[in-house]
Amino acid sequence: MIDIGDNMSTGKKRKRKVKIKKKNFAIFILFIIFFTFGIVEIIFCVTKVLTVPKAEPKQEEKRKEIKPKTKQKEKEETPNNTDEKTKKLEKLENINQKLSYFNEDYIDRYIDYKEKNPSYQIEQIIKNVNMHLDQEHYENTEKATHLNTEKVLVNKHYYLEKDYVPDNLKTLSTQYAISNMKLVDVAKEAFEEMSKTAKKQKLNIIAMSTYRSYTYQIDLYNRYVKADGKEKADTYSGRPGHSEHQTGLAVDVYNEKETYTNFEKTKEFNWMEKHAHEYGFILRFPKDKEEETGYHYESWHYRYVGKEIATYIKDNNISLEEYYATKIKDW
Ligand SMILES: [Zn+2]
Incomplete structure (x- = not known):
């Protein structure tokens, strides 16, 4: 029995041993599992610790790198420009207090023009932009103002409508003009008086082209374009x-002996240089005003503006464009 008992106890012992072995094995396996997972976890954590903090500064560095660039860009594109613009506006506004012809609507154009012409004084900038010298000829054209007055300005910027015919057109006496020449009455009277006075000194000032209608100008211009090309015409x-010429206030003259293009060489021209303003006429396209008027010098083309304006223009050696931009146009 004992044996059996002994046998039994050894059997139990074996079983226990087996159980222990199994238990140990299980613990071992669990240990291995936990150990493996632990290692993985540790590696993961360590990697995290090692990588994340390094990555974050990198991002920050990147941000830092970007930030200054953005700031710089912003400075270039917006705040700095705005600052400069404000400064320029202040500068221009100071001038505004002095200049009656400062036009707030043209502020951007003044600034652009100043940037392109840094050596110009602000007064010059404002005047030139008012004369539209910052634009191409025939660009953004406007309807002429002060119609039927001696103040009307028609040039490569200001135009008259197709159907515009000045009031009070009168035919000139053939004593002072070729046949069928018409001017607005005040200009006709003034021209005839001037020509009459000149005649007393044996000078022959004859009107050879005066009022021209819109349709007449179409034919004339097209003829010139055909002959010389658009650019030259x-x-x-x-x-x-x-x-x-559509205003009825412009007149081309000659002395009947020389062609009108040679008028500069005549005594009549010398006389007109001294006296035309006394009758309200100005040499409309002088030599040194080509940029302002948009035309080459023409010794034969005169414009009636009245004695007062003519005298001012002559005394100050300015063009009608300049006079209009600073004295006439209501900005
Ligand atoms: Zn002319």
Whole structure:
């Protein structure tokens, strides 16, 4: 029994041993599992610790790198520009207090023009932009103002409508003009008086081209374009609606002996240089004002503006464009 008992106890012992072995094995396996997972976890954590903190500064560095660039860009594109613009506006506004012809609507154009012409004084900038010298000829054209007055300005910027015919057109006496020449009455009277006075000194000032209608100008301009090409024709002929002759206040003269293009060489021209303003006429396209008027010098083309304006223009050696931009146009 004992044996059996002994046998039994050894059997139990074996079983226990087996159980222990199994238990140990299980613990071992669990240990291995936990150990493996632990290692993985540790590696994961360590990697995290090692990588994340390194990565974050990198991102920050990146941000830092970007930030200054953005700031710099912003400075270039917006705040700095705005600052500069504000400064320029302040500068221009100071001038505004002094200049009656400062036009707030043109502020951007003044600034652009100043940037392109840094050596110009602000007064010059404002004047030139008012004369539209910052634009191409025939660009953004406007309807002429002060119609039927001696103040009307027609050039490569200001135009007259197709159907515009000045009031009070009168035919000139053939004593002082070729046949069928018409001017607005005040200009006709003034021209005839001037020509009459000159005649007393044996000078012959004859009107050879005066009022021209819109349709007449179409034919004339097209003829010139055909002969010389558009670019050249634009230097001496107004496009329809842009010819001063449509105002009835412009007159081309000659002395009957020389062709009108040689008028500069005549005694009549010398006399007109001294006296035309006394009758309200100005040499409309002088030599040194080509940029302002948009036309080459024409010794034969005169414009009636009245004695007062003519005298001012002559005394100050300015063009009608300049006078209009600073004295007439209500900005
Ligand atoms: Zn003319």
